[in-house]
Amino acid sequence: MIGIIGGGIIGVATAYELAKLGEEVVVFEKRYFGSGSTFRCASGIRAQFTDEANIKLMKYSIERWKTLSEELGHNIMFQQTGYLFLATTEEEVEAFKKNIKLQNKFGVPTRLITPEEAKEIVPPLNADAFLAGAWNPEDGKASPFHTLYAYKKAGERLGVKFYEYTKVVGIEKDGSKWKIKTTRGEFKVDIIINATNAWAREINKMIGKDIIPVTPYKHQLVKTEPIERGQIEPLVCPPAWNDSYVIQDGEDGGVICGTALEYESSPDDVTPTYEFVKEVLKWAVKIIPALKHVHVVRQWAGHYAKTPDKNPAIGMIEENFYVAVGFSGHGFMMAPAVAQALAEKIVEGKTKVPLDWEWFDPWRFERGELRASAFQIG
Numbered sequence: 415m416i417g418i419i420g421g422g423i424i425g426v427a428t429a430y431e432l433a434k435l436g437e438e439v440v441v442f443e444k445r446y447f448g449s450g451s452t453f454r455c456a457s458g459i460r461a462q463f464t465d466e467a468n469i470k471l472m473k474y475s476i477e478r479w480k481t482l483s484e485e486l487g488h489n490i491m492f493q494q495t496g497y498l499f500l501a502t503t504e505e506e507v508e509a510f511k512k513n514i515k516l517q518n519k520f521g522v523p524t525r526l527i528t529p530e531e532a533k534e535i536v537p538p539l540n541a542d543a544f545l546a547g548a549w550n551p552e553d554g555k556a557s558p559f560h561t562l563y564a565y566k567k568a569g570e571r572l573g574v575k576f577y578e579y580t581k582v583v584g585i586e587k588d589g590s591k592w593k594i595k596t597t598r599g600e601f602k603v604d605i606i607i608n609a610t611n612a613w614a615r616e617i618n619k620m621i622g623k624d625i626i627p628v629t630p631y632k633h634q635l636v637k638t639e640p641i642e643r644g645q646i647e648p649l650v651c652p653p654a655w656n657d658s659y660v661i662q663d664g665e666d667g668g669v670i671c672g673t674a675l676e677y678e679s680s681p682d683d684v685t686p687t688y689e690f691v692k693e694v695l696k697w698a699v700k701i702i703p704a705l706k707h708v709h710v711v712r713q714w715a716g717h718y719a720k721t722p723d724k725n726p727a728i729g730m731i732e733e734n735f736y737v738a739v740g741f742s743g744h745g746f747m748m749a750p751a752v753a754q755a756l757a758e759k760i761v762e763g764k765t766k767v768p769l770d771w772e773w774f775d776p777w778r779f780e781r782g783e784l785r786a787s788a789f790q791i792g
């Protein structure tokens with residue numbers, strides 16, 4: 415029996431992948447499934463990273479995203495509507511060219527486009543403000559709600575037990591097994607996976623292995639009323655404008671707007687701030703001037719669970735105790751690949767997924783190593 419702590423997209427998708435390989439799995443979630451970062455994310459999926467490990471992982475993940483609705487038997491609303499990064503200076507154009515070269519090397523078809531081409535893709539764009547764009551039409555978006563639901567239902571069909579409002583409060587060794595103490599009683603399992611992301615340290619401390627410095631930062635989004643489809647379908651981001659971005663929600667067409675204003679905070683604190691509304695809208699109307707005529711209807715907060723190099727920690731930290739935590743702003747998009755890789759590694763000892771275990775090694779911080787910082791947005 416494998417016990418997974420944390421019912422976000424990583425925990426739930428990994429439970430499904432393990433069950434597919436014939437394992438008995440139980441998942442503990444202290445609130446409702448998706449209530450952590452997962453249901454608070456911006457839905458974006460991209461292979462436009464700036465290092466080999468993340469580009470390869472995301473290229474594979476996008477292949478999985480393409481067939482996930484069919485595999486899971488539920489429409490997760492995956493759409494390849496692209497990501498459009500926009501440069502405001504010559505230095506940025508040069509940096510884009512370098513990134514594009516690296517992405518192309520691993521089969522990601524990103525290309526440099528002119529402001530005129532960018533305006534054809536995003537008609538209301540303030541194209542005059544930009545010198546060029548980095549455009550990958552194969553990036554995209556999916557519904558975090560439908561995706562988590564689809565994985566959970568598919569897991570249930572394979573026998574996974576999902577316990578919500580069940581907090582893990584302690585872990586003990588019990589012979590060759592682990593005893594997990596929860597608010598719903600005790601469970602004995604052979605293997606534990608810590609998938610609590612921003613809460614990772616609390617769980618790792620329970621086994622005396624506080625080796626992954628995950629720090630939670632509150633990040634927020636606002637969303638407008640629905641606008642006509644087809645106007646801002648890609649995620650549009652000028653990194654020099656405080657990593658601000660806009661993207662039309664794949665389900666109802668409202669515009670989700672984010673920016674890099676963040677606060678170090680407890681992951682249980684999801685109170686939004688007015689300061690964020692002012693900051694994010696300042697940038698959003700610079701990117702898409704017509705947004706000044708559109709009403710904001712929602713605001714919410716969640717957390718980026720950041721390691722010092724903004725790459726997640728994935729692997730074993732104690733015999734039969736694994737982690738997949740610290741996903742910063744890119745855990746939703748990585749979930750299909752990471753879940754498959756972890757499940758195959760645990761059950762079969764190796765995986766088909768091009769996941770670089772050394773790069774994501776949870777012990778790297780103890781050794782004083784940092785990877786190149788993973789490119790994060792917002």
Ligand SMILES: Cc1cc2nc3c(=O)[nH]c(=O)nc-3n(C[C@H](O)[C@H](O)[C@H](O)COP(=O)(O)OP(=O)(O)OC[C@H]3O[C@@H](n4cnc5c(N)ncnc54)[C@H](O)[C@@H]3O)c2cc1C
Binds near residue numbers: 421450609
């Ligand atoms: C504003 C914002 C925008 C984002 N945009 C994107 C995006 O566009 N694309 C993308 O890929 N990513 C994005 N992200 C990041 C993404 O949301 C996360 O990386 C991803 O959801 C992490 O999933 P997870 O399963 O690891 O963690 P979570 O979804 O946080 O799940 C962890 C779960 O563990 C549970 N838990 C904690 N402690 C315990 C305990 N003791 N017992 C039982 N359960 C426990 C929590 O309740 C929580 O539900 C965004 C995040 C935010 C905040």
